[in-house]
Amino acid sequence: MLKLELDSGLVSRARTAAARITGSFDRLFDSHSSVTIERTVLRLMGIDGALEDGKPLPNVVVDALQNAGALSKGAAIWIANAMHHKGISAQQAADAVASGELDLSALPMAPMGSLYPILDELSAKMLKHIASQRKAREDFFSRFGPRRQPAIYVIVATGNIYEDVTQAKAAAREGADIIAVIRSTAQSLLDYVPYGATTVGFGGTYATQENFRIMRKALDEVSEELGRYISLTNYASGLCMPEIAAMGAIERLDLMLNDAMYGILFRDINPKRTLLDQYFARMINAYAGIEIQTGEDNYLTTSDAVEKAYTVTASQLLNESFALMSGVKPEKMGLGHAHEIDPEFENSFSYELAHAMLSRELFPAAPVKYMPPTKFASGNIFKTHLMDAMFNFIGQLTGQGVQLLGMMTEAIHTPHLVDRSLAIENAQYLFRAVKDLGQHIQLSPDSFITTRANLVLKQATEFLEKVAEEGLFHAMTAGEFAEIKRPENGGKGLDGVFERDPEYYNPFMDNMKKELGL
Numbered sequence: 001m002l003k004l005e006l007d008s009g010l011v012s013r014a015r016t017a018a019a020r021i022t023g024s025f026d027r028l029f030d031s032h033s034s035v036t037i038e039r040t041v042l043r044l045m046g047i048d049g050a051l052e053d054g055k056p057l058p059n060v061v062v063d064a065l066q067n068a069g070a071l072s073k074g075a076a077i078w079i080a081n082a083m084h085h086k087g088i089s090a091q092q093a094a095d096a097v098a099s100g101e102l103d104l105s106a107l108p109m110a111p112m113g114s115l116y117p118i119l120d121e122l123s124a125k126m127l128k129h130i131a132s133q134r135k136a137r138e139d140f141f142s143r144f145g146p147r148r149q150p151a152i153y154v155i156v157a158t159g160n161i162y163e164d165v166t167q168a169k170a171a172a173r174e175g176a177d178i179i180a181v182i183r184s185t186a187q188s189l190l191d192y193v194p195y196g197a198t199t200v201g202f203g204g205t206y207a208t209q210e211n212f213r214i215m216r217k218a219l220d221e222v223s224e225e226l227g228r229y230i231s232l233t234n235y236a237s238g239l240c241m242p243e244i245a246a247m248g249a250i251e252r253l254d255l256m257l258n259d260a261m262y263g264i265l266f267r268d269i270n271p272k273r274t275l276l277d278q279y280f281a282r283m284i285n286a287y288a289g290i291e292i293q294t295g296e297d298n299y300l301t302t303s304d305a306v307e308k309a310y311t312v313t314a315s316q317l318l319n320e321s322f323a324l325m326s327g328v329k330p331e332k333m334g335l336g337h338a339h340e341i342d343p344e345f346e347n348s349f350s351y352e353l354a355h356a357m358l359s360r361e362l363f364p365a366a367p368v369k370y371m372p373p374t375k376f377a378s379g380n381i382f383k384t385h386l387m388d389a390m391f392n393f394i395g396q397l398t399g400q401g402v403q404l405l406g407m408m409t410e411a412i413h414t415p416h417l418v419d420r421s422l423a424i425e426n427a428q429y430l431f432r433a434v435k436d437l438g439q440h441i442q443l444s445p446d447s448f449i450t451t452r453a454n455l456v457l458k459q460a461t462e463f464l465e466k467v468a469e470e471g472l473f474h475a476m477t478a479g480e481f482a483e484i485k486r487p488e489n490g491g492k493g494l495d496g497v498f499e500r501d502p503e504y505y506n507p508f509m510d511n512m513k514k515e516l517g518l
Contacts, residue, residue: 002438017464018317035496038075040242050195070105072501078104080115123507133252134289140229150403157182159201180233188238212251242281249288258292260322270491282326297338297371310459327516330365338371339391354452367401377411392430
C-alpha cells in the first residue's frame with residue numbers, strides 16, 4: 001500500500017498527550033451519572049413502553065426518582081427494591097409508577113445483599129441477548145464473507161421508516177454495503193427517545209427501537225437475497241446517546257455515529273453530560289461489537305480544511321483515547337475525516353491525499369470513515385459528481401475503511417433513488433479502476449504529501465500538548481475546537497448530571513467492565 005514516512009516521535013507524543021487529556025476524566029466517570037445513563041439502565045432491565053402522551057416509561061421512572069431526590073443511588077436499585085418487596089417484574093414496577101400506584105422512594109430499602117442478585121440476574125439476561133446479536137452478526141460475515149474495503153456507505157432519510165426500507169433495499173441491490181438511516185432534524189436535542197414506528201420526520205427518520213427492528217429485519221432479508229451482509233447505521237449521539245446505543249445493541253445495529261465531543265461543539269450539549277454519556281454509550285457498543293463512527297468531518301464545516309486540518313487529527317486521537325477507556329477495540333473505531341478543501345485551491349487533491357493518508361496510517365487497525373465533499377457542492381451537478389469521483393479515487397488509493405458516498409444533487413434537494421444509484425456506480429468504477437494502484441507507486445521522503453502530513457501531525461501534537469496543560473474544558477471554553485466556544489457549565493442537559501451516592505449501583509456498567517477487561 002502507498003505509505004508515508006511519519007515521525008514516530010510525534011506519533012508517540014500525540015498519543016501521550018491525548019491519554020493525559022482523557023485520563024483526567026477518570027474521576028468524573030467514577031463519581032457521576034446522568035439521567036440518560038439511568039434511563040439506559042432501565043431499558044436494559046427490560047422496561048419499555050410509553051404513556052398516552054408519548055412520554056417513555058424510562059423517563060417517567062427517572063423523573064419521579066429525580067423529583068424525590070432519590071436518583072443518586074441509581075434507578076436500578078429502586079426498581080430492584082420494588083421487585084423485592086412487591087414480587088413484581090421491572091416492567092410491572094415501571095407501569096405502577098406511571099399509573100401513580102407506586103412511589104419507589106417511599107418503600108423501605110431492603111439490604112443490598114437482597115438486591116444485587118435480582119439485578120445481576122436481569123443484567124445477565126440482557127447481556128446474553130446482546131451477545132447473541134453479536135454472534136448473529138459474526139455468523140452473517142462468516143457465511144457471506146467480510147465487508148469490502150472501502151465499504152460503500154449510503155444514506156436514506158425520507159422521514160418514513162417504511163419508505164426508508166424500500167430505499168435501503170434498492171441501495172443494497174445497487175451495491176451498497178452499509179445503510180445509514182439519518183435521524184430526524186434536531187432529535188439529538190430531545191431528552192427522550194420517541195416510541196414505536198414513525199412515518200413523519202423532517203430531514204430524516206426518528207431513531208426508535210421499533211424503527212431499528214423494522215430496518216434490521218428488512219436488511220437481513222436483502223442480505224439473504226444478495227448473499228452479502230448489509231450493515232445498518234444510526235446515531236448514538238445527543239441527549240439520549242447511551243439509550244440509543246442500548247437500543248442498537250438489542251436490535252443488532254452494526255455501526256453507530258458515536259463521537260465524544262460532537263454534541264458539545266455542534267449541538268451545544270453540556271460538556272459534562274456529553275462526556276459521561278459517551279463513556280457508557282461506547283461501553284455498550286464495545287460489548288455489542290458495534291463499530292463506532294466519529295464526526296471529525298464536522299470541524300471542517302466551521303473551520304478551513306487546510307489551516308485547521310490539525311484539529312481533525314487532534315480530535316481523532318482524543319476519540320481514540322476516550323474509546324479505549326470504554327473498551328472499544330481499534331478495529332471497531334471508525335474515526336472520521338473529510339474531503340473538504342475548496343476545489344479551487346491549487347493542489348487541493350495533493351492536500352486531500354496527504355490528510356487521508358495521515359488518518360489511514362495513524363490508525364492502521366481502524367475502519368476509518370471518509371466523508372465526501374459537501375461544503376463546496378453546488379447546483380452544478382456535473383462538477384459535484386466529478387468532486388465525488390476524486391474523493392472516491394483517494395478512498396481506494398489510501399485504503400479507507402468506510403466511504404460515505406456523495407450525491408451529485410445533494411446541494412439542491414434530497415437525492416432521488418437514481419442519484420444514489422449513480423453515486424454507487426461512480427464509486428464502483430473508481431474502486432475497480434485504481435484497485436491496486438497503491439501497490440505500484442511510492443512517495444519520496446521529501447515529497448509534498450509526506451511533508452504536509454508530518455506538518456499536520458506536528459501541529460496536532462503541539463495542540464494536544466497545550467490542551468493537556470490547560471485542560472479540555474478550558475480549551476472548549478476558549479473555542480479552540482472548531483472555533484466554537486462551549487463553557488464547562490453551559491449548554492443543554494447539565495441539570496441531568498448528578499453525583500453518585502456511595503451505594504450507587506449500575507449492574508450493566510459493572511458487568512460489562514468485567515467482561516471487557518476494564
